[in-house]
Amino acid sequence: MRLRKSRSPKGTGKIKGATGSSGSRITGVGGYRPERVIPNSEIVDAIDSSDEWIRERSGITERRFARPDESVVDMAEAASKGAIAMAGIDQSDIDAVLVATVTHPYQTPAAAPILADRFDLRCAAFDISAACAGYCHGISLASDMVRGGSASNVLVVGVEKLSDFTDMTDRSTAFIFGDGAGAAIVSRSDKTKIGPTxxxxxxxxxxxxxxxxxxxxxxxxxxxxxxxxxxxxxxxxxxxxxxxxxxxxxxxxxxxxxxxxxxxxxxxxxxxxxxxxxxxxxxxxxxxxxxxxxxxxxxxxxxxxxxxxxxxxxxxxxxxxxxxxxxxxxxxxxxxxxxxxxx
Ligand SMILES: CC(C)(COP(=O)(O)OP(=O)(O)OC[C@H]1O[C@@H](n2cnc3c(N)ncnc32)[C@H](O)[C@@H]1OP(=O)(O)O)[C@@H](O)C(=O)NCCC(=O)NCCS
CATH class of the missing domain: 3.40.47.10 (Thiolase/Chalcone synthase)
Structure with a gap:
C-alpha cells in the first residue's frame, strides 16, 4: 500500500476571531428563598443539640427548606426572573445559561438546559460543579465569555436543595445547610466592573x-x-x-x-x-x-x-x-x- 504524503496544512491563520467587549459587569441579581422556615428548634432533637449551641458555634438561627415537589430548576427559575428584571433585558437577550449546583438530582442532563427552556431559550447551557465556590466560578466564566465574544448576556445561577442530601441525624451537618437560589446577569461593558478571579x-x-x-x-x-x-x-x-x-x-x-x-x-x-x-x-x-x-x-x-x-x-x-x-x-x-x- 502506498502511503499518502501529508499535504501542507490549510489552517494558516484563516480563522476569524470573535469580538468581545473590553469589560464586563453584573447588571442584575435575584434571589429565591423557599417559604418553609425551619428554626433550630426543629433540628435539635435529632442531633442532641440546642438552639443556643447552634447560634453560638455557627451563627445560624433558622434556614429555609424547599417543598418536596420544588426542584432546583424551579428555584433557579424564580431567582433568575429577579435578575432579568433588574438587568432590564428581555429574556431572549440571554445567550448562555450557567447553573452552579451540587444538588440537581440527575447525573445527566444538567439543570442549565432545563432552566434555559423555562425561558424559551435554546442557547448554550451547562452546569458547574464547584460546590460553595460555584457562583464565583460562574461569574468568572461569564465575565470571560462576554469579554471573549462568545456571549453578550450570561445568566449565572447558584442553586441548592441541600435538604435532599443532608442526614438530619448528623451532628456536623444537619444544622448547617439550607435551600435557595441566587442569580445574576453578566453583560458586556466598556468598563471593567468584574475584577480578575x-x-x-x-x-x-x-x-x-x-x-x-x-x-x-x-x-x-x-x-x-x-x-x-x-x-x-x-x-x-x-x-x-x-x-x-x-x-x-x-x-x-x-x-x-x-x-x-x-x-x-x-x-x-x-x-x-x-x-x-x-x-x-x-x-x-x-x-x-x-x-x-x-x-x-x-x-x-x-x-x-x-x-x-x-x-x-x-x-x-x-x-x-x-x-x-x-x-x-x-x-x-x-x-x-x-x-x-x-x-
Ligand atoms: C461544624 C462546626 C460548627 C462544629 O463546631 P466545632 O467548634 O468545630 O465543634 P467540634 O466538632 O469541635 O465539637 C465541639 C464540641 O461540641 C459538640 N458538638 C458537636 N456538634 C454538636 C452539635 N451539633 N450540637 C451540640 N454539640 C455538638 C462536640 O461533641 C464537642 O463536645 P466536647 O467538647 O464535649 O467533645 C464547625 O466545625 C464548622 O463550622 N466547620 C466548618 C463548616 C463549614 O463551613 N462547612 C461548609 C464549608 S463550605
Whole structure:
C-alpha cells in the first residue's frame, strides 16, 4: 500500500476571531428563598443539640427548606426572573445559561438546559460543579465569555436543595445547610466592573467535604443508605479561616483595590465565626458592610453569595455601584474570589 504524503496544512491563520467587549459587569441579581422556615428548634432533637449551641458555634438561627415537589430548576427559575428584571433585558437577550449546583438530582442532563427552556431559550447551557465556590466560578466564566465574544448576556445561577442530601441525624451537618437560589446577569461593558478571579483547588483534601458514597457504591449496597454530604468540620473550619483570607487579599491586589476602597465584603455564608475570622485577617475597616445572611438562610452552598448580595441591595445596605469583594470556597476543596461592582 502506498502511503499518502501529508499535504501542507490549510489552517494558516484563516480563522476569524470573535469580538468581545473590553469589560464586563453584573447588571442584575435575584434571589429565591423557599417559604418553609425551619428554626433550630426543629433540628435539635435529632442531633442532641440546642438552639443556643447552634447560634453560638455557627451563627445560624433558622434556614429555609424547599417543598418536596420544588426542584432546583424551579428555584433557579424564580431567582433568575429577579435578575432579568433588574438587568432590564428581555429574556431572549440571554445567550448562555450557567447553573452552579451540587444538588440537581440527575447525573445527566444538567439543570442549565432545563432552566434555559423555562425561558424559551435554546442557547448554550451547562452546569458547574464547584460546590460553595460555584457562583464565583460562574461569574468568572461569564465575565470571560462576554469579554471573549462568545456571549453578550450570561445568566449565572447558584442553586441548592441541600435538604435532599443532608442526614438530619448528623451532628456536623444537619444544622448547617439550607435551600435557595441566587442569580445574576453578566453583560458586556466598556468598563471593567468584574475584577480578575483568583481561584484554585486543593484536591488532595477532597475527602473533607463529600457525598459519603458514590452512586455506584450506593447501587451495590444492600443496606441502601441514601448518600448524604459528610464533612470534617474542624478541618474545613481551619482551611477556611487560614487559607481563604490570603486568596481574598490576592483578589483585591489583582483588581488593584485596597481594603479601604471596598464598600462590602460578601464571603460564602459557611459559618459566622469563619466570616468574623476573615474580617480580622483581612483587616477590613469597620465601615465595610459584611454579608451575614447565614443567620436566617444558613449555608446554601452555591446560592449563598448571590442570595446575600440580593438581600444587601434590597435592604439598602449597599447601593448600585458599590465595590464588593466576594469569595466562595468549599468541597473539592476549591475556591474563587473576585472584586465586583454591584448592579
Ligand atoms: C461544624 C462546626 C460548627 C462544629 O463546631 P466545632 O467548634 O468545630 O465543634 P467540634 O466538632 O469541635 O465539637 C465541639 C464540641 O461540641 C459538640 N458538638 C458537636 N456538634 C454538636 C452539635 N451539633 N450540637 C451540640 N454539640 C455538638 C462536640 O461533641 C464537642 O463536645 P466536647 O467538647 O464535649 O467533645 C464547625 O466545625 C464548622 O463550622 N466547620 C466548618 C463548616 C463549614 O463551613 N462547612 C461548609 C464549608 S463550605
Amino acid at each position: 483568583v481561584w484554585g483547588s486543593e484536591g488532595d483534601s477532597w475527602q473533607t467535604i463529600m457525598q459519603r458514597e458514590s452512586w455506584t457504591e450506593f447501587r451495590g449496597n444492600d443496606e441502601k443508605t441514601w448518600p448524604t454530604i459528610g464533612m470534617e468540620g474542624h478541618k474545613v473550619f481551619r482551611w477556611a479561616v487560614w487559607g481563604m483570607a490570603p486568596v481574598a487579599q490576592k483578589a483585591m491586589e489583582a483588581a488593584g483595590v485596597k481594603a479601604s476602597d471596598l464598600d462590602a465584603f460578601i464571603p460564602h455564608q459557611a459559618n459566622m465565626r469563619i466570616i468574623d475570622a476573615m474580617i480580622k485577617q483581612l483587616k477590613l475597616p469597620e465601615d465595610i458592610v459584611v454579608a451575614r445572611d447565614i443567620a436566617t438562610t444558613a449555608n446554601t452552598s452555591a446560592a449563598s453569595i448571590p442570595l446575600a448580595t440580593e438581600r444587601m441591595l434590597r435592604e439598602g445596605q449597599v447601593q448600585s455601584g458599590s465595590l464588593a469583594l466576594q469569595i466562595g470556597f468549599g468541597a473539592g476543596l476549591v475556591y474563587a474570589a473576585q472584586v465586583v461592582e454591584l448592579p
